[in-house]
Amino acid sequence: MDDMLFFDRLQFAFTITFHYIFPQLTMGLSLIIVYYKWRFLKTNVEKYNNAAKFFMKIFAINFTMGVVTGIPMEFQFGTNWAKFSELTGGIIGQTLAMEGLFSFFLESSFLVLFIFGEKLMGQKLHFLTGFLVFLGSWASGFLILATNAWMQHPVGYEILENGKYVLENFSALFKNPWLFPAFLHNQMASLVTSSFVVASIGAFYILRNKHVESGKLFLKTGVIFGFISSLLVAFPTGDWNSKNVVKYQPASFAAMEGIFHTEKGGAEIVLIGQPNMVGKKLDNKIAVPNVLSFLTYQNWDTEIAGMDQFKEEELPNNVPMLYYSYHIMVGLGTIFIGVMTLSLFFLYRKKLFNIKALLWFIMFLVPFPYIANLLGWYVAELGRQPYLVYGLLRTSAGVSPTVSSGNTLFTLLGFMGLYFLLGLLFLILVGKTINQGPRPTKI
Amino acid sequence: MEIYWYSIIAVVLGIFFVLDGYDFGVGIIHLFFAKKEKDKVVIAKSAGLFWDFNEVWLVAGGGILFMAFPTLYASAFSGFYLPLIIVLWLIIFRAISLEFRNKFDYQMWKDIWDKAFGISSLLLALFFGIALGNVVRGVNLGGVSNGISAYEAHYFFLPLWDSSFSPLSEHPGIIDWFTIIIGLISVVTLAIHGANWIILKTNSSVNDKLKTVVFKLTIVLAILTVFSLAIWQVVNPNSLNNFIDKPYLIIFPVIYFTGVIGLFFVKRFKKDIYSMLFSTLVILGGITSSLASLFPVILPSTNKVNNSLTIYNTSASQYGLSVALFWGIIGIIFLIVYVIVQYRFMKGKIDKMDYGH
Numbered sequence: 001m002d003d004m005l006f007f008d009r010l011q012f013a014f015t016i017t018f019h020y021i022f023p024q025l026t027m028g029l030s031l032i033i034v035y036y037k038w039r040f041l042k043t044n045v046e047k048y049n050n051a052a053k054f055f056m057k058i059f060a061i062n063f064t065m066g067v068v069t070g071i072p073m074e075f076q077f078g079t080n081w082a083k084f085s086e087l088t089g090g091i092i093g094q095t096l097a098m099e100g101l102f103s104f105f106l107e108s109s110f111l112v113l114f115i116f117g118e119k120l121m122g123q124k125l126h127f128l129t130g131f132l133v134f135l136g137s138w139a140s141g142f143l144i145l146a147t148n149a150w151m152q153h154p155v156g157y158e159i160l161e162n163g164k165y166v167l168e169n170f171s172a173l174f175k176n177p178w179l180f181p182a183f184l185h186n187q188m189a190s191l192v193t194s195s196f197v198v199a200s201i202g203a204f205y206i207l208r209n210k211h212v213e214s215g216k217l218f219l220k221t222g223v224i225f226g227f228i229s230s231l232l233v234a235f236p237t238g239d240w241n242s243k244n245v246v247k248y249q250p251a252s253f254a255a256m257e258g259i260f261h262t263e264k265g266g267a268e269i270v271l272i273g274q275p276n277m278v279g280k281k282l283d284n285k286i287a288v289p290n291v292l293s294f295l296t297y298q299n300w301d302t303e304i305a306g307m308d309q310f311k312e313e314e315l316p317n318n319v320p321m322l323y324y325s326y327h328i329m330v331g332l333g334t335i336f337i338g339v340m341t342l343s344l345f346f347l348y349r350k351k352l353f354n355i356k357a358l359l360w361f362i363m364f365l366v367p368f369p370y371i372a373n374l375l376g377w378y379v380a381e382l383g384r385q386p387y388l389v390y391g392l393l394r395t396s397a398g399v400s401p402t403v404s405s406g407n408t409l410f411t412l413l414g415f416m417g418l419y420f421l422l423g424l425l426f427l428i429l430v431g432k433t434i435n436q437g438p439r440p441t442k443i
Numbered sequence: 444m445e446i447y448w449y450s451i452i453a454v455v456l457g458i459f460f461v462l463d464g465y466d467f468g469v470g471i472i473h474l475f476f477a478k479k480e481k482d483k484v485v486i487a488k489s490a491g492l493f494w495d496f497n498e499v500w501l502v503a504g505g506g507i508l509f510m511a512f513p514t515l516y517a518s519a520f521s522g523f524y525l526p527l528i529i530v531l532w533l534i535i536f537r538a539i540s541l542e543f544r545n546k547f548d549y550q551m552w553k554d555i556w557d558k559a560f561g562i563s564s565l566l567l568a569l570f571f572g573i574a575l576g577n578v579v580r581g582v583n584l585g586g587v588s589n590g591i592s593a594y595e596a597h598y599f600f601l602p603l604w605d606s607s608f609s610p611l612s613e614h615p616g617i618i619d620w621f622t623i624i625i626g627l628i629s630v631v632t633l634a635i636h637g638a639n640w641i642i643l644k645t646n647s648s649v650n651d652k653l654k655t656v657v658f659k660l661t662i663v664l665a666i667l668t669v670f671s672l673a674i675w676q677v678v679n680p681n682s683l684n685n686f687i688d689k690p691y692l693i694i695f696p697v698i699y700f701t702g703v704i705g706l707f708f709v710k711r712f713k714k715d716i717y718s719m720l721f722s723t724l725v726i727l728g729g730i731t732s733s734l735a736s737l738f739p740v741i742l743p744s745t746n747k748v749n750n751s752l753t754i755y756n757t758s759a760s761q762y763g764l765s766v767a768l769f770w771g772i773i774g775i776i777f778l779i780v781y782v783i784v785q786y787r788f789m790k791g792k793i794d795k796m797d798y799g800h
Contacts (some may be wrong), residue, residue: 064538064542067498067538068535068538068539071498071501072528072531072535074502074505074506074509075520075527075531077509077516077520078509078516078519078520078521079521079524079527079528080524082517082518082520082521082598083517085509085516085517086514086516086517087513088513089513089514089517089759090510090513090763091763093509093510093516093759093763094510094763094766094767096509097509097510097767097771098506098770098774099506100499100502100503100505100506100507101507101770101771101778102774104502104503105496105777105778105781108495108496108499109496109781109784109785112496112785113788116788117788166759166760166763167759167760167762167763167766168762170763170766400517400521400598401521401594401595401598402521402522402586402594402598402600403524403600404600407524407525411524411528414528414532415532418532418535418536422535422539425543432546
């Protein structure tokens with residue numbers, strides 16, 4: 001049974017990690033495309049329109065990948081987590097079905113219109129289709145986050161005698177205090193990824209001395225959007241989220257911050273250190289006293305519960321992984337703010353395009369916002385353990401009762417092989433599109 | 444309330460099989476009849492321009508099933524674990540073969556993706572038919588062996604096949620001689636449907652030949668149908684009861700046979716759209732007849748110990764179902780309007796249209 005749970009979790013983790021490479025770009029990128037299209041409407045300068053259409057090509061490749069890797073996510077609720085689906089389907093089925101019905105179709109239909117219909121529709125309608133693609137992708141994110149928020153902090157439900165959770169209040173799903181901060185944090189993080197992608201393609205063009213005009217535009221846009229979004233990820237949205245964790249999932253908070261023992265007179269913030277689960281302490285720790293209490297409660301002396309305050313079975317079952325995910329995410333986020341602030345400064349001084357070292361650095365930084373986004377989700381999901389629905393349904397109670405571990409391992413290996421191929425094709429295709437660069441409209 | 448949602452799911456699934464059905468069929472025809480490069484491109488394009496918004500209906504159907512009948516969703520998806528995951532792989536494979544074929548101008552590259560597109564379409568059509576066969580045959584709910592359930596009464600697990608390949612064995616597998624026949628019916632039907640779509644939407648050089656193909660396949664379909672109806676009685680002896688109790692349900696088989704008969708006249712139609720309409724009737728009639736023969740059961744039990752799964756013992760709460768009706772109906776109307784707009788936007792022959800993305 002342990003093998004079973006492990007393979008089910010691994011398959012879900014693997015497929016969702018691979019899937020989320022794509023939506024995290026498309027959500028943010030759609031906003032940047034809308035911005036370019038809007039600038040074109042205002043100024044009638046052709047380069048903005050070219051930029052919008054170029055990034056819609058990148059968007060379309062990512063969207064296709066998102067669709068084909070997204071369908072398995074929907075199916076896996078039933079195939080691998082049948083017990084969970086049976087018990088909670090009446091609730092999370094609502095938001096998931098809405099996602100499938102509304103946002104997915106908004107996005108896919110208007111994407112086709114955007115790509116094919118510019119000449120047919122005229123510029124204002126073309127802008128509108130771009131805007132609806134953006135709306136669809138953000139609605140999709142919102143409904144997925146609403147589903148996840150219910151699992152993190154269940155509201156508006158009733159438990160029947162047979163153990164099923166049934167919906168008692170539909171609107172409560174959307175008034176969930178977990179939802180709003182998590183959604184905004186997620187969207188801003190997605191915008192960070194997109195800004196870095198836009199900026200790094202720009203940096204690549206400038207360094208390669210090809211499509212330089214577009215390169216400068218991309219870099220400028222990427223830096224401005226990147227600066228704003230990386231600040232907003234940390235404050236206030238990141239801050240709101242950690243306050244939610246401390247309020248609703250205090251055991252997870254202790255684990256992700258690496259607090260093994262409750263300290264009297266205020267908790268320190270850990271910058272570096274390796275969790276030692278045997279000795280119940282952090283090895284090689286570097287920490288600043290009292291700062292965590294201040295950040296959490298705006299009071300230097302407030303006590304924060306450590307892991308020693310919770311029973312073993314209430315603590316997340318992989319503390320080191322959770323701790324590292326959280327700390328690497330925060331560390332990367334800090335680096336992003338630094339790089340973007342510096343770049344903005346040089347952009348303002350009109351020197352950015354000539355500082356080769358910084359351009360190289362921006363270009364090579366592009367995988368890291370992806371990593372930070374994925375780690376953010378790892379924090380949410382590992383932090384929720386050992387529960388599927390926090391406080392109510394344990395992860396071990398959610399797996400399919402009749403699927404054997406051998407079958408799951410078989411499909412996991414299949415997914416790994418197929419996604420490896422998919423990843424290769426994706427890289428080749430995106431590489432080709434970037435290499436071609438934005439082209440003026442053919443009329 | 445359950446009946447509303449059952450009907451909505453039937454409509455969504457019906458639309459899915461009509462729409463995505465033709466692009467599976469296009470793949471099958473592509474595999475066997477597209478020889479010249481020009482035909483290969485245009486035939487693949489007649490699926491490639493549309494597949495993604497056809498598959499929106501699969502996503503919508505899956506989501507609605509999850510919301511309205513969570514117990515059925517959980518039971519069927521875990522019980523049909525392997526075939527479902529294999530279907531997912533095939534869908535992914537098919538999607539990438541359509542999207543990537545024309546990205547590079549190497550003959551080998553194109554050949555690989557052409558074959559991948561054809562074979563994955565063929566297997567998908569086969570698997571969807573086999574799935575329908577499994578539903579009407581029923582499954583061993585509760586994993587009963589010697590009168591004792593091995594697990595909860597509404598769960599089951601089917602291996603891909605059982606060494607006897609018989610639908611009548613105590614533990615039938617996914618693939619047996621009955622489900623294979625239903626699978627073949629599905630392949631033939633969708634091949635006809637796909638051929639009709641190619642004739643309607645393209646100017647390929649094989650269009651005339653395809654009309655003959657449709658005609659011949661319709662003969663095969665008629666024979667397979669009669670044959671399957673005979674063994675249907677052996678596999679599921681109760682399958683006619685509903686039609687006897689509620690004679691108005693006969694409308695569904697009538698739709699099916701109208702479609703089959705209509706297809707025999709494929710060469711005489713003045714407009715290509717007519718043969719497309721008749722193959723649509725075959726698909727809709729086939730699905731609805733199968734569902735009607737089971738109603739209100741959705742997944743019959745093959746043992747006497749555990750009850751079949753019905754729309755009443757697998758549904759979500761009444762409150763949930765009624766709240767969802769508000770947004771569900773709005774959503775479906777949106778979706779239908781969107782399909783109409785989309786297809787009007789891409790009306791006419793597609794040979795001259797730009798290849799997407």
